[in-house]
Amino acid sequence: MDAYSFQLSGGLCQRAMIAIALACQPALLIADEPTTALDVTTQARILDLLLELKEDLAMSILFITHDLGVVAEVADEVAVMYLGKVVEYGPVSRIFHQPSHPYTRALLRSIPTFGLDRRHRLQAIPGLVPHPSRRPVGCSYHPRCDAAIAGFCEQNVPATTRLADDASVQCHLYDPAVDDAGRPDPRMATR
Ligand code: SF4
Known part of the structure; x- marks a missing residue:
């Protein structure tokens, strides 16, 4: 909570951003390139987290990406x-x-x-x-x-x-x- 964004890794920054976006429990989450520039391991964790939250919160996700591998996995x-x-x-x-x-x-x-x-x-x-x-x-x-x-x-x-x-x-x-x-x-x- 006390860290500046530049003190966090890319994966932690993405998680913080997702937490902010979900704080109001939206019906629709617009995720614009949320895994760009992340290594594949962190990317897989972020995708798992998003899909898990989608089920838990019964929300929809509009996922914007150039990565067809990600499309195949999440869409x-x-x-x-x-x-x-x-x-x-x-x-x-x-x-x-x-x-x-x-x-x-x-x-x-x-x-x-x-x-x-x-x-x-x-x-x-x-x-x-x-x-x-x-x-x-x-x-x-x-x-x-x-x-x-x-x-x-x-x-x-x-x-x-x-x-x-x-x-x-x-x-x-x-x-x-x-x-x-x-x-x-x-x-x-x-x-
Ligand atoms: S074939 Fe289809 S995609 Fe190609 S130029 Fe014509 S309208 Fe466009």
């Missing part, structure tokens, strides 16, 4: 975001085993795998995330997308398409208004 439902928009949403098993959006698929391909040949190159997503003030027109992901429909995705913002009762995607590839050959339906107005 029930996943919202994949790109440039501030939810591009795919669904149960965690669907996101990992049946990903739909090209960005989700690329993210999963870029997870390093143990045991690969040293010469095997890591699969990265080409390009960089654009600055929010220079958001590409059409689909924001089109400059980096390996499945983009030339001449269409860079002009039309994809609508949200429902894939199941509990899953949706924002991509022209799943839009019934774009035909099977990947050509836009001529009846479709430019969004």
